[in-house]
Amino acid sequence: MAHPLLLALLILPGGVLVSSVWGVVRNYRAAQSVGLPIIFLPISLTNLLWMMLVRHVIPLLERVPFGSGYFTRFCYTGWEFKDKSRAHVEFGDAFITVTPGKNWVYLCNAEAVSDVLRRERQGEFERPVEMLAMLDVFGPNLSTVHGRDWQRQRKCTAASFNEHNNAIVWTESLHQARQMLNYWKSAGEAGVRTTAHDVRTLALDVLLSAGFGKSFSFTAAQSKTSPSGPLSYRDALALILENAVLIFAIGPRVLQRLYFVPGLGRLAQATVEFKQYMIDLIDQSKHESHVRDTQANLLTSLVRAAVQDKQLSQDEVLGNMFVFNFAGHDTTAITLAYTFMLLAVYPEVQEWLAAEINHVVKSDDIQQWDYDIFPNLPRTLAVLLETVRLYDPLLSLVKVSEHRAAILTIGDKEHTIPAGTRVLLNLNALHTHPRYWGNDGHDWRPSRWIKTVPGEGASAGGEELITPVKGSYLPWGEGLRACPGKKFAQVEHVAVMAAIFRDHCVMPVKEAGEDDAAARLRVLNVVNDSGMVLLLQMFHPEKAALQWKKRA
Numbered sequence: 001m002a003h004p005l006l007l008a009l010l011i012l013p014g015g016v017l018v019s020s021v022w023g024v025v026r027n028y029r030a031a032q033s034v035g036l037p038i039i040f041l042p043i044s045l046t047n048l049l050w051m052m053l054v055r056h057v058i059p060l061l062e063r064v065p066f067g068s069g070y071f072t073r074f075c076y077t078g079w080e081f082k083d084k085s086r087a088h089v090e091f092g093d094a095f096i097t098v099t100p101g102k103n104w105v106y107l108c109n110a111e112a113v114s115d116v117l118r119r120e121r122q123g124e125f126e127r128p129v130e131m132l133a134m135l136d137v138f139g140p141n142l143s144t145v146h147g148r149d150w151q152r153q154r155k156c157t158a159a160s161f162n163e164h165n166n167a168i169v170w171t172e173s174l175h176q177a178r179q180m181l182n183y184w185k186s187a188g189e190a191g192v193r194t195t196a197h198d199v200r201t202l203a204l205d206v207l208l209s210a211g212f213g214k215s216f217s218f219t220a221a222q223s224k225t226s227p228s229g230p231l232s233y234r235d236a237l238a239l240i241l242e243n244a245v246l247i248f249a250i251g252p253r254v255l256q257r258l259y260f261v262p263g264l265g266r267l268a269q270a271t272v273e274f275k276q277y278m279i280d281l282i283d284q285s286k287h288e289s290h291v292r293d294t295q296a297n298l299l300t301s302l303v304r305a306a307v308q309d310k311q312l313s314q315d316e317v318l319g320n321m322f323v324f325n326f327a328g329h330d331t332t333a334i335t336l337a338y339t340f341m342l343l344a345v346y347p348e349v350q351e352w353l354a355a356e357i358n359h360v361v362k363s364d365d366i367q368q369w370d371y372d373i374f375p376n377l378p379r380t381l382a383v384l385l386e387t388v389r390l391y392d393p394l395l396s397l398v399k400v401s402e403h404r405a406a407i408l409t410i411g412d413k414e415h416t417i418p419a420g421t422r423v424l425l426n427l428n429a430l431h432t433h434p435r436y437w438g439n440d441g442h443d444w445r446p447s448r449w450i451k452t453v454p455g456e457g458a459s460a461g462g463e464e465l466i467t468p469v470k471g472s473y474l475p476w477g478e479g480l481r482a483c484p485g486k487k488f489a490q491v492e493h494v495a496v497m498a499a500i501f502r503d504h505c506v507m508p509v510k511e512a513g514e515d516d517a518a519a520r521l522r523v524l525n526v527v528n529d530s531g532m533v534l535l536l537q538m539f540h541p542e543k544a545a546l547q548w549k550k551r552a
Helices: 004-032 048-061 070-074 079-083 086-091 110-122 129-135 147-158 163-185 195-212 233-242 244-250 252-257 265-286 298-308 314-345 347-360 371-376 378-390 486-501 516-528
Strands: 038-040 094-098 103-107 396-400 406-410 413-417 422-426 450-452 463-465 504-508 530-532 536-538 546-550
Touching (some): 070 079, 079 530, 147 314, 163 195, 163 486, 195 233, 195 298, 195 486, 233 314, 244 252, 244 265, 314 486, 314 516, 314 536, 347 378, 347 504, 371 486, 378 463, 378 486, 504 516
Antiparallel strands (some): 406 413, 450 463
16 A cells, blocks of 8 residues: 555645646636636646746746747736737736636736726726735735725824925935935945945935934934844844835744844844834824824824824734835835936936936025925926836736626727626836827836926926826825825925936946946946836846036
8 A cells, every 4th residue: 555645745746737728617607608818827827836946947948949939028026028019919908827826917008997997996906905915014005995994094194194294305316315424425436235235224214203203313324333232123124124025925923933043033133123123113102292283293193093082903003014114114215215216327317317406406405404395396206207117117007806707998898897807907017008108108208297488387497297097107106005105205205316416426336348438337237227126126236336426
């Protein structure tokens, strides 16, 4: 008689194969009823094992004759970045991928996308719960709850996103950017290879100041922390954010049981100490007699909701403190990293940007740069808008009508989408499709956002921003689930650009045998060597050294 373990090892792969084949057959039948072009993928993109292996497997498959085609083109998370709008130009505004797990409708039609987002208010096309559950690291939060729970939490957090807080963001961003610039200039002609890391420091310090009332020095953060001993609030959070994928995958409780594993002990300590820091901040705010009268930041808004209004539990406060740190930090830091690299590649855009900043900002004293100049910098904001158009940290928004079929109208045709089918709003395709952005939609050209107006326009220069076709540009989402930190992010990015590029410029450090054009092309290749980790980001930003100089 065969050994039971051996028998199980023989049966298990067969069972997986049969289950996969049956899943594909079932899903293919469902897809046929939708009436959209069908692309068959033999592996589910949400398969955890495949997600871990795919970056190593795909390059190998591309080298063999049978490895090309739809499999290597579409069968990995983040293929949308490389493909841009090509698939939708080829297959149409919508197509459906059939996998052993779920069927996925990819949508690139501005009118249909706007309709999907509008209908979320009616309980249709909501966020898939299982795809967001990993964000419940410290407790339920605005990103993971639905219905009345979402409405309650949104009301409790909305008060912190106001113009008073934006003014704090503006001032802190100017202050942090100047410190970062001085640090970069100290590297001299050798340049810095730490751009992506340094902007993480800046973004974290701005977030902690405006959101939690905690001030930190950018310069002090460059010193190495001790590999042992207690972690500060800032260092604990920084360590958690740098290892978010691992924490999401295994959870903080399991991580804490693995403290003895090399490399995990310090991270486990960070999760424990950060949670305690958050609890201490909550307790401190509870006992501040002026908490009701102070201008709200995120922390005070959450504490008021929990202590005075009895609207949030402590776990919900902790969960929202973490998720706003995560969502507000990584997206901002990634976007800043892309922007600095791209400006180094395109010196003419730097000059265009600096011309506006110098036209609007007359004083050399950065302390005199009040927040009220923000609306007068449309070019500076356009640099951000163009960067997230092409390098949006979120390549897509996923919606689902979980319990009933839904009608999706594309042009003059209606398609019945079976319950449980994932509808993916393909942001990267929308942001590059020639229908909305012209034949140069794949090019980074911030000036596309600016139009000249007669007489005195929205700014002193007679320029203002264009408004894209509704539904064609959604880096901060739209409708019910639009990002509450949109203005926060815009103010921060504009302030950082103004503080740095008014008097300074950036260029790639040339390697042996390179001229200026070759160096810029190499940096552009570093920028485009990007893909999804948890968000879209450059795989090797350290390969591009950037040098900073005073503008002549």
